[in-house]
Amino acid sequence: MSTDYQQAREALGLRLRELRLTAPDGRLTGTALARTLGWPNSRISKLELGRQTATPEDLQQWAAACGRPEAYDELRARLAGFESHIRSWRRQLVAGHRPVQDAHNEAQASSTLLWAWESSWVVGVLQTPDYARAVLTRSAELHRSPRDVEAAVRARMERQKLLYTGGRRYHILLWEPVLRSLVCSPSALAAQLDRLAGVIGMDTVELGIVPLTASMKVPPGTGFWIYDDRQVVTEVWHAEMWLDDADSIALYLRTWQTLRESAVYGADAHNVINAARRSLNPR
Incomplete structure (x- = not known):
């Protein structure tokens, strides 16, 4: 705290x-x-x-x-x-997961430059419906919150329209373990990896992958989003933190830039994703 x-x-x-x-x-x-x-x-x-x-x-x-x-x-x-600033999951999820998704949709829609780092799962704006369903179902089980999973999945899919409307640019970094973590079924993860591979080359998204073998100047830590230069959103098991003070925003921007030094892009990112895809069906 x-x-x-x-x-x-x-x-x-x-x-x-x-x-x-x-x-x-x-x-x-x-x-x-x-x-x-x-x-x-x-x-x-x-x-x-x-x-x-x-x-x-x-x-x-x-x-x-x-x-x-x-x-x-x-x-x-x-x-x-x-x-x-500190939004406990206990309070946020009283009405289910859909309102939380709507809050993130609004925050991203009102931003033009977005930076993300994620070390645990694929960021929501790039998730497939099956992957999102698995993650949200397990979250509802963990927090013992109302089961409005399908409504939350639809809201998360609505967020993806922002990728195609222009006017904003996403700079997203994923740690390689995200590509291999079976937080869903192997078939759902395979489809999710195909989705990530298809994102590379979009003019609204810069997707970087930090390989496990990369030298890193800072530990992976928890995931976070930075919306323009005005707000940071990060989460821990009990709460989300929405930070808007200049010192915190500057620290997270420095952290993102440091993590980016370890990332690969383009064909190299494709290779890391494809290796994870092959590992799901080694034969």
């Missing part, structure tokens, strides 16, 4: 404590507030100390229980401020 995020969460906790101690009908103890809300005492403590992230419902109930319902708007704004 980022330091900025944690500091913001602690600041929200201090504000919650202030509301409890300055309730119009007299200061509330943590025990009394917990009893009113029907919560365990530990939950009050965790929220006030910034050890747990409140939900909007938590904030609304807290403000009402402290006799300050009008404070909810302020509390919600504080929460939205730091959640705009």
